[in-house]
Amino acid sequence: MPGNTEGLPGIAYTFRAEHARRDGTIEYLWDFDTARVRTSSDSVVHTFDAIGWYGVTVTVYRNRTAIGSAQLLVNIRTQPPDIPMVAIPAGRFLRGSTRVSQWEQPVVAVTVSTPLLVSAYEITQAQWERVMGTSPAYYRGDDLPVSNITWMDAVDFCNRLSIRLGLQPCYSIRGDTVECDWNASGFRLPTEAEWEYAARAGTTTDTYAGDLADPFAGCLASDTLDPVLDRIAWYCKNSDGILHPIGQKQPNAWGLYDMIGNVSEFVWDRDSGTQYSPSDTLDPRGPATGLLRHIRGGSFLEGAHENRAAARTSSFYPTRRKVDSGIRLVRRMP
16 A cells, blocks of 8 residues: 555555464454455455545464454545646745845845745645545635644645655654655655745745835734735735635746735744844755744735745744644655
């Protein structure tokens, strides 16, 4: 089975019991939750007819006496979702801004050296459910971005989707420790630098549609609707306080939708509570240590101040949910 744990209904999978060589008559009792099979061979072929979780148990008998058993939890799901991806070339851009906050400085030229595939849209609840089985989103709708997830949920989703599509998972997860294989073929979260590079699409202004009238504006009654943001983003002055279906606003020059607004997006980088390092200009991946993870892009509940390409306004514990945060995926170009 793909990844030994995930599969599709209606497909014949081979299960094998591995153990030290034993003398005598060896038999195997296979329990697939819905069926039992006894064999004299150490392997068996089984098909799961319906989606769901199945506990697979094999018990080994020698001369009709049980001498050991093993278990495997199998997740049978529907066909994995299609994730529309956009090819982004390698290149250089000016990271950060001097218009708003010291945490967005210094502004230096940063190189993203690897061409990437970036999901054209934020991951939807329908896509999430086809991989994870259920969505934790507070605002429900198949074509709404998934939200109310944790950073750990996000990296788990990346690995599961990669396995389902026959790609090498990027993340090694051991408890609350996550390491990334940057050369793996699977899906992952963008770094802060990759996210901003993709969001800007060659621009240097507050957003890919231009500078904002007031980059400090929030959600007060005295704050007015910004015409630039209104074209490209769902934010607090035009969202009516609810999520909106993906892809309804103007994309950037690279064909990426909702890079600003709708849901904010988890990225890889930890938050060290410091400014950018001026020498970290080639494929920056953030601090090596730190408890918090950054979120980028602003959301439907936030104001103009947060809904800018350079904004670094939020970071959260990787196990904390945020009702207005979701994800966008990247992959190395094959």
